[in-house]
Amino acid sequence: MHTHILFDFFGTLVRYDARRTSQGYPRSHAELVRLGATVSYADFVEGWDRTFAVFDRGSEPEDREFSMTQVGTAYLTEVLGRVPAAGDVDAFIRGYLAEWSAGVSYPEGVVALVRSLSRVYRLAVVTNTHQPDLVPGHLAAMGVLDAMDAVVTSVEVGRRKPHPAIYAEAVQRLGIEPGAAIFVGDTYTADFAGPEKFGMTAYLIDPAGVADVPGDRRLGSVLDLAAKVRASAR
Structure with a gap:
C-alpha cells in the first residue's frame, strides 16, 4: 500500500527555465x-x-x-x-x-493538489539542486512547505538523482520502505527509472508520450496525479 508521495520539484511542482543565464542578471x-x-x-x-x-x-x-x-x-x-x-x-x-x-513560476492548481493529497498521503520533495535553501524557500512562497514531511536535496546528500543515495536518504528520513512510496517527476532517468529501480512506484510527466513508460504511469501534468493514484488503488 502506498502511504507516501515523493515529488521532484523543478519541472514538476513549478515551471522554470533550466538554462542558467536565460534571465537578465x-x-x-x-x-x-x-x-x-x-x-x-x-x-x-x-x-x-x-x-x-x-x-x-x-x-x-x-x-x-x-x-x-x-x-x-x-x-x-x-x-x-x-x-x-x-x-x-x-x-x-x-x-x-x-x-x-524570477523565472520560476507556480502553476495554477498545484497548491490545491498538494493540499488535497496531503489529506491522504504523507508528502516529500526529493530534488536536484545546488543550494540547500532554494527549494524550501519556493515551497514556503507557494504556501505548501508545511505540507511536506521532508525536503531532500542533492546538495545536502552529496549525490544527485538518479544515484540511489538520494532515494535512500528520503525513505530513511520518512521511516518507510521504498515500496510504500510513489515518486513523480518530469525526467525519465532521475524521476522514473531511478525510483523504480530503487523499489518505488513512479509516475512520469510526459505529455508528448515519448518515454517508454506504461500508459497508466504517464501524466500530462502533475495535476493528473490524483486521478491516476485513485485509479491504481481500486
Whole structure:
C-alpha cells in the first residue's frame, strides 16, 4: 500500500527555465563590478556558463553534486584574480539566485493538489539542486512547505538523482520502505527509472508520450496525479 508521495520539484511542482543565464542578471553583474571585476556583462554570462559546465562534467560520472558556493568561489577567483572572502561569495550567489528565481513560476492548481493529497498521503520533495535553501524557500512562497514531511536535496546528500543515495536518504528520513512510496517527476532517468529501480512506484510527466513508460504511469501534468493514484488503488 502506498502511504507516501515523493515529488521532484523543478519541472514538476513549478515551471522554470533550466538554462542558467536565460534571465537578465544586471544586479549579479553589478555585484561583480563592486567586488572589483572588470568583465563585461557578455563575458560574465559566458564565463558563468563555462564554470558551471566544468562542474557538471566533473559530476556526471558518479552523480556527485556540487554547491553554488563551490561554483561561485571558482568563478569569482577567476574574474577577481584572488580568492574571494566567504561573505563576497555568499552575497554574489544570493543575488544571482534571486534573479534566477524570477523565472520560476507556480502553476495554477498545484497548491490545491498538494493540499488535497496531503489529506491522504504523507508528502516529500526529493530534488536536484545546488543550494540547500532554494527549494524550501519556493515551497514556503507557494504556501505548501508545511505540507511536506521532508525536503531532500542533492546538495545536502552529496549525490544527485538518479544515484540511489538520494532515494535512500528520503525513505530513511520518512521511516518507510521504498515500496510504500510513489515518486513523480518530469525526467525519465532521475524521476522514473531511478525510483523504480530503487523499489518505488513512479509516475512520469510526459505529455508528448515519448518515454517508454506504461500508459497508466504517464501524466500530462502533475495535476493528473490524483486521478491516476485513485485509479491504481481500486
